[in-house]
Amino acid sequence: xxxxxxxxxxxxxxxxxxxxxxxxxxxxxxxxxxxRQDPGMGLRLIHYSVGAGITDQGEVPNGYNVSxxxxxxxxxxxxxxxxxxxSVYFCASSYSGxxxxxxxxxxxGNGTRLTVT
Amino acid sequence: xxxxxxxxxxxxxxxGAIVSLNCTYSNSAFQYFxxxxxxxxxxPELLMYTYSSGNKEDGRFTAxxxxxxxxxxxxxxxxxxxxxxTYLCAMCPYNQGGKLIFGQGTELSVxx
Numbered sequence: 707x708x709x710x711x712x713x714x715x716x717x718x719x720x721x722x723x724x725x726x727x728x729x730x731x732x733x734x735x736x737x738x739x740x741x742r743q744d745p746g747m748g749l750r751l752i753h754y755s756v757g758a759g760i761t762d763q764g765e766v767p768n769g770y771n772v773s774x775x776x777x778x779x780x781x782x783x784x785x786x787x788x789x790x791x792x793s794v795y796f797c798a799s800s801y802s803g804x805x806x807x808x809x810x811x812x813x814x815g816n817g818t819r820l821t822v823t
Numbered sequence: 824x825x826x827x828x829x830x831x832x833x834x835x836x837x838x839g840a841i842v843s844l845n846c847t848y849s850n851s852a853f854q855y856f857x858x859x860x861x862x863x864x865x866x867p868e869l870l871m872y873t874y875s876s877g878n879k880e881d882g883r884f885t886a887x888x889x890x891x892x893x894x895x896x897x898x899x900x901x902x903x904x905x906x907x908x909t910y911l912c913a914m915c916p917y918n919q920g921g922k923l924i925f926g927q928g929t930e931l932s933v934x935x
Contacts, residue, residue: 710866741925746831746927747927748827748829748911748925748926748927748928749867749911749913749923749925750925751922751923754922764922796866796867798866811857811869811872812867812869812923814866814867814868815866816864816865816866817864817865817866
């Protein structure tokens with residue numbers, strides 16, 4: 707039972723490069739989301755999806771694109787990396803986006819550590 | 824001002840101590856309150872969940888919510904070295920659990 711799998715674990719980019727952070731879940735969860743975690747800032751929501759074909763912006767969406775063509779996958783794209791995007795990125799999923807608590811807790815991956823130089 | 828404020832610590836206590844972790848919030852629409860635990864180099868995992876004012880107990884952990892003061896707490900009794908982790912409070916309005924707002928996280932170290 708893999709849960710939420712994120713690849714790669716580590717990545718170094720130069721300013722202006724593009725890349726895609728991969729996220730896959732095998733729990734048949736409808737809801738998926740991307741967070742970034744920075745020191746002193748906690749976790750901040752970037753984009754989320756309540757099902758295949760449906761995405762929406764979170765708190766800090768600028769500089770990131772997402773798409774959801776299947777239930778299992780929710781990739782995050784950085785079109786032109788900037789040093790301000792240096793962070794740890796977490797993908798999360800849940801059965802639904804309604805409760806967020808014990809009946810539909812968020813399951814997190816182990817993160818992708820991104821450095822932009 | 825952030826919607827959710829949490830003392831980042833770090834907090835260091837001896838084994839067996841009672842630990843109190845706290846968050847304040849400003850949005851009165853928040854109805855669901857959670858505590859996540861995050862070990863180093865791992866993703867957060869749900870520890871406690873509550874949606875009403877008062878106390879909820881689960882083993883050595885007690886979650887407390889005071890909606891009138893917009894204040895939530897997590898108490899850990901008989902703390903163990905294995906409790907060493909970062910603890911994040913999280914909350915959301917009714918039926919919007921997918922858009923959790925997290926506190927900054929408190930780093931806890933329990934010394935043997």
